[in-house]
Amino acid sequence: MQRTAGGSRRYDGSALLRLQMIRSLQNMGFALGDIPALLRDEQQAVDHERVMTTLNGRLENIDTLASLQRQRDQLHALRCLLESSWEAGHCLSDEQILALRDQYLQPPDRAGNQD
Numbered sequence: 001m002q003r004t005a006g007g008s009r010r011y012d013g014s015a016l017l018r019l020q021m022i023r024s025l026q027n028m029g030f031a032l033g034d035i036p037a038l039l040r041d042e043q044q045a046v047d048h049e050r051v052m053t054t055l056n057g058r059l060e061n062i063d064t065l066a067s068l069q070r071q072r073d074q075l076h077a078l079r080c081l082l083e084s085s086w087e088a089g090h091c092l093s094d095e096q097i098l099a100l101r102d103q104y105l106q107p108p109d110r111a112g113n114q115d
Contacts (some may be wrong), residue, residue: 018039022039081096
């Protein structure tokens with residue numbers, strides 16, 4: 001890396017490419033501490049097993065987030081149903097309660113999720 005007369009950093013093409021790769025990996029949700037495992041070191045080849053372990057870990061994190069998002073959506077729908085029913089001065093009917101049970105209280109494979 002060189003500096004300009006004004007003190008700004010000046011990067012060569014390979015350094016710019018590496019910075020772009022790091023930014024792209026950050027945009028995919030990787031923490032800075034995980035990124036070195038995904039990039040080739042100048043002295044070493046990429047450790048394929050380490051790359052796959054890091055990628056699999058990120059995928060597991062995303063799967064967990066997706067599951068939490070589904071739970072959030074279900075809770076939001078339940079809250080909206082209860083609010084609208086109660087604001088109208090009604091309690092849920094037995095049929096509505098059974099439908100809620102079937103929709104929300106079953107294991108994922110029985111509730112229509114394809115996890």
